Amino acid sequence: MGNNEVKYVEFGGVLIPENCRRTTIPDENTGKTLYCIFFDEDGTKITYPKQTKKESADMEYVKLTAGGSLFGSKPKVHENHISKAEFDSLWRDARSVTSCENMNANSVKSYLKSDSNYRHIETSTSTGLKYYYESKVDTTPKIEYSTEGLVFDTKRVKLSNIDGAKYRGSDDEDIVTATNCNNCEFDVSDKNNNMIFNDKVKIINGSGNKVRAGEHDKASFVRYNYTTAKETHLKEYKGEGTHKQ
Numbered sequence: 001m002g003n004n005e006v007k008y009v010e011f012g013g014v015l016i017p018e019n020c021r022r023t024t025i026p027d028e029n030t031g032k033t034l035y036c037i038f039f040d041e042d043g044t045k046i047t048y049p050k051q052t053k054k055e056s057a058d059m060e061y062v063k064l065t066a067g068g069s070l071f072g073s074k075p076k077v078h079e080n081h082i083s084k085a086e087f088d089s090l091w092r093d094a095r096s097v098t099s100c101e102n103m104n105a106n107s108v109k110s111y112l113k114s115d116s117n118y119r120h121i122e123t124s125t126s127t128g129l130k131y132y133y134e135s136k137v138d139t140t141p142k143i144e145y146s147t148e149g150l151v152f153d154t155k156r157v158k159l160s161n162i163d164g165a166k167y168r169g170s171d172d173e174d175i176v177t178a179t180n181c182n183n184c185e186f187d188v189s190d191k192n193n194n195m196i197f198n199d200k201v202k203i204i205n206g207s208g209n210k211v212r213a214g215e216h217d218k219a220s221f222v223r224y225n226y227t228t229a230k231e232t233h234l235k236e237y238k239g240e241g242t243h244k245q
Helices: 082-093 100-104
Strands: 008-011 014-017 021-026 033-038 044-049 059-069 072-081 105-111 119-124 128-136 142-147 155-159 166-170 173-179 187-188 200-204 210-213 218-225 230-237 241-242
Touching: 059 082, 082 119, 082 128, 173 187, 200 210, 210 218, 230 241
Parallel strands: 014 142, 155 173, 166 187, 173 200, 187 210, 200 218
Antiparallel strands: 008 014, 021 033, 033 044, 044 166, 059 072, 059 128, 105 119, 119 128, 142 155, 210 241, 218 230
8 A cells, every 4th residue: 555554444343454355254143244354365364243333431641743764754653642640730831831841842832622622732842743632532443454574474463442353363473452342352372383473462451351372372461541551461371271351
């Protein structure tokens, strides 16, 4: 795709990469439609029922910075989550005409986004543009995918806000992250890797998820707090077995 930009299409209520092969199949147990996408010709796939976007009760706080690229003139945007306490402090400084930030900056703006009344902050300093915002946590069901590597392909898969999905891993290294997903199964148990190139599954928030792992595979279950922007590791597993949240 042009300039490496991934385009997404809606399939069964989920945003998926446009270039994934996709099909629908009947669920033998319920008779309802299941949606299936394939990442390669070896059967690496995700199957899920129809998804519906939910309302979020959580707020998140994000810092955006733009930096130059060593291989081109197009700036690259870096996104980092910050805590509510840090955002509140930045908001107070941005609103204060006597703050050090205002005195050192070429321009500082703080404002409420008109359609949501969420706070946004813009600063333009000698080190570049910085942009901070608060918003409801995105609850859009989405699947992201990329592959990299020369000797061993590494498949990076990210699922967000999806319930009841089943993932079947590849013959190469799988690095899977599932955020705010429920009752999903991740099967990366094929003995296709070694101690260096092993499968890794990370489950963030959600409930009822399980990982079927192989001999050298790793699985972790963590809790992310959007208010403090901190991650707490709840369970970590290494090795063969079915690991449950």
